Amino acid sequence: MKILVCISKAPDTTAKIAFTDGNTKFDENGVQFIVNPYDEWYALVRGLELKEANGGTVTVLNVGGAENDPIIRKALAIGADDAVRIDAAATDALSVAKQISNYAKDKGFDLIFLGKETIDYNGSQVGGMVAELMNLPYVSLATKIDVSGDVATVERDIEGGVEVVEVTGALVLSAAKGMAEARIPNMRGIMAARTKPLAVEAGTDVTAVTSIKNFELPPAKSACKLVAADNVEELVSLLHNEAKAI
Amino acid sequence: MSILIYADSSNGKLTKNAFEAANYGAQLAQQTGSSATALVTGTVSGIEELGKYGISKVLHASDATLDSFDPQKITHVIAEAAKSIGADTIIFSHDYSGKSVAPRLAAKLDAGLVSGAIALPNTDGGFVVKKAVFSGKAFAFVEVNSATKIVSVLPNSIEKKIGEGSAAIEAFAVEIPTTNLKVKEVRKESTELSLTEADIVVSAGRGLKGPENWGMIEELAHELGAATACSRPVADIGWRPHHEHVGQTGFAIRPNLYIAIGISGAIQHLAGVNGSKVIVVINTDAEAPFFKAADYGIVGDAFEVVPKLIEAVKKLKAQQ
Ligand SMILES: Cc1cc2nc3c(=O)[nH]c(=O)nc-3n(C[C@H](O)[C@H](O)[C@H](O)COP(=O)(O)OP(=O)(O)OC[C@H]3O[C@@H](n4cnc5c(N)ncnc54)[C@H](O)[C@@H]3O)c2cc1C
Numbered sequence: 001m002k003i004l005v006c007i008s009k010a011p012d013t014t015a016k017i018a019f020t021d022g023n024t025k026f027d028e029n030g031v032q033f034i035v036n037p038y039d040e041w042y043a044l045v046r047g048l049e050l051k052e053a054n055g056g057t058v059t060v061l062n063v064g065g066a067e068n069d070p071i072i073r074k075a076l077a078i079g080a081d082d083a084v085r086i087d088a089a090a091t092d093a094l095s096v097a098k099q100i101s102n103y104a105k106d107k108g109f110d111l112i113f114l115g116k117e118t119i120d121y122n123g124s125q126v127g128g129m130v131a132e133l134m135n136l137p138y139v140s141l142a143t144k145i146d147v148s149g150d151v152a153t154v155e156r157d158i159e160g161g162v163e164v165v166e167v168t169g170a171l172v173l174s175a176a177k178g179m180a181e182a183r184i185p186n187m188r189g190i191m192a193a194r195t196k197p198l199a200v201e202a203g204t205d206v207t208a209v210t211s212i213k214n215f216e217l218p219p220a221k222s223a224c225k226l227v228a229a230d231n232v233e234e235l236v237s238l239l240h241n242e243a244k245a246i
Numbered sequence: 247m248s249i250l251i252y253a254d255s256s257n258g259k260l261t262k263n264a265f266e267a268a269n270y271g272a273q274l275a276q277q278t279g280s281s282a283t284a285l286v287t288g289t290v291s292g293i294e295e296l297g298k299y300g301i302s303k304v305l306h307a308s309d310a311t312l313d314s315f316d317p318q319k320i321t322h323v324i325a326e327a328a329k330s331i332g333a334d335t336i337i338f339s340h341d342y343s344g345k346s347v348a349p350r351l352a353a354k355l356d357a358g359l360v361s362g363a364i365a366l367p368n369t370d371g372g373f374v375v376k377k378a379v380f381s382g383k384a385f386a387f388v389e390v391n392s393a394t395k396i397v398s399v400l401p402n403s404i405e406k407k408i409g410e411g412s413a414a415i416e417a418f419a420v421e422i423p424t425t426n427l428k429v430k431e432v433r434k435e436s437t438e439l440s441l442t443e444a445d446i447v448v449s450a451g452r453g454l455k456g457p458e459n460w461g462m463i464e465e466l467a468h469e470l471g472a473a474t475a476c477s478r479p480v481a482d483i484g485w486r487p488h489h490e491h492v493g494q495t496g497f498a499i500r501p502n503l504y505i506a507i508g509i510s511g512a513i514q515h516l517a518g519v520n521g522s523k524v525i526v527v528i529n530t531d532a533e534a535p536f537f538k539a540a541d542y543g544i545v546g547d548a549f550e551v552v553p554k555l556i557e558a559v560k561k562l563k564a565q566q
Contacts, residue, residue, distance in 0.1 A: 128349025140346035160440035209358035229546030
């Protein structure tokens with residue numbers, strides 16, 4: 001079984017969010033970067049579990065510059081066999097999806113996994129785009145996948161429930177919580193990751209169709225109105241009369 | 247400019263999110279002096295209701311093979327519908343269905359997609375859409391430069407404008423491709439209110455000490471007609487089901503009212519709830535970070551405050 005896991009780089013969940021250049025650029029100053037949690041915790045780990053159960057390989061892929069190598073090594077330390085970095089700027093979702101599909105289309109991957117969204121731009125776009133570009137089925141926000149022969153049984157979140165689908169042949173999936181338990185790389189994994197292959201491939205010529213003009217921070221929240229613990233009725237009256245929320 | 251809205255359905259009825267997306271499309275049509283057409287797929291009743299949300303024409307691809315949700319098929323049907331009316335702007339809800347179809351359609355049409363829009367596009371000499379980024383810690387204004395533009399609307403983020411009228415329904419015949427995907431089963435989580443659609447959410451964290459103490463949380467939620475949620479550690483240790491986990495790595499929700507009980511308000515938790523219109527925090531620790539994000543708060547013990555809150559809500563309801 002040949003598995004491809006697409007990973008992206010994201011600011012640490014505690015990173016201070018600030019902007020520079022007249023609010024047009026994310027301020028990376030002092031920001032720690034991590035593997036996007038959905039890609040690492042769910043997509044990558046489930047890929048590794050399926051490989052461990054069925055044999056095969058797990059390749060991780062990232063679109064970006066050499067500054068992304070540390071997060072790629074982290075994925076190798078967790079257990080991926082090899083890695084590919086498409087050396088191109090990740091300008092927008094469609095251009096990243098085109099880079100991925102241009103690379104993957106003739107490699108014969110059985111499963112292509114991604115996280116359900118990145119925690120920076122929260123797009124939830126790349127997986128569906130890759131699937132369309134490769135003419136493959138796409139299961140979004142999947143919480144479970146089991147594979148038997150060439151049939152995969154996948155569960156995905158839907159409004160107020162779960163849908164179970166069966167896919168024959170190759171597929172693209174975006175992974176959500178429930179898919180797997182996060183793994184922490186051990187010392188042996190970290191050592192091994194240093195020598196695992198990380199191929200750098202030139203990107204193809206693609207153009208972005210969206211661009212961020214500028215950012216804005218939310219307005220500061222006005223101070224919290226405190227109500228005494230022995231005066232709960234006051235809270236209910238505020239919520240009813242002032243906030244009109246109940 | 248011509249606008250097409252994909253109006254999704256569930257159990258043969260249009261969803262709340264579908265009406266919201268339709269209304270967004272209708273408001274955009276009014277802003278730009280263009281027309282808004284909705285597309286409905288599968289066996290669905292009550293379609294004419296879309297008229298109240300500003301839609302005058304609906305294309306209905308009623309082929310029963312579209313009753314089960316196959317993103318590849320739906321994408322094909324939407325692309326055909328867009329072609330037939332010459333649509334250059336396509337609107338979705340940024341819900342589960344939208345997330346599985348809108349990106350496919352964007353790739354198929356080589357169109358820029360803004361997902362999770364929270365306002366109408368600014369169409370003054372361009373097409374710029376506001377959306378939340380960094381899990382709600384900031385907003386981005388995204389410009390779409392392609393000829394065809396796709397926007398998915400974050401549920402519960404648009405002021406609806408409801409009027410009168412009934413939409414004219416036109417049958418839309420289209421050939422449907424075969425795919426390698428089969429829907430085997432759809433399981434709805436009982437009749438509980440769906441967390442992401444609920445107007446009020448009552449949420450609790452590790453401060454509740456153990457799963458046996460959730461009775462009062464459920465009772466409060468019941469009295470308020472609210473859905474229940476929880477912090478991540480609570481779901482991780484199995485006190486509550488995973489589908490209640492909200493935050494940066496769980497569900498992102500934006501109810502009118504979010505009541506957080508015994509939750510510290512870690513940055514990752516706030517990231518999933520900071521779009522709520524009104525936040526109430528109940529916590530023993532006056533220094534808990536959640537109070538900085540709250541509109542109303544009680545510094546106090548949940549085991550004393552929540553039962554009183556239930557009584558006070560009952561009393562209010564009895565008066566109404
Ligand atoms: C990468 C990453 C992603 C994460 N994603 C998420 C996420 O999506 N969602 C999420 O929730 N967390 C997430 N977390 C975890 C987050 O950092 C916090 O650890 C978590 O939110 C804390 O949960 P809590 O508030 O229930 O527990 P605690 O932090 O233990 O807080 C319990 C609170 O209860 C109060 N309390 C105690 N007793 C009482 C009482 N009797 N009455 C009233 N109050 C009481 C305490 O004062 C305290 O404030 C993430 C962490 C990381 C590193």
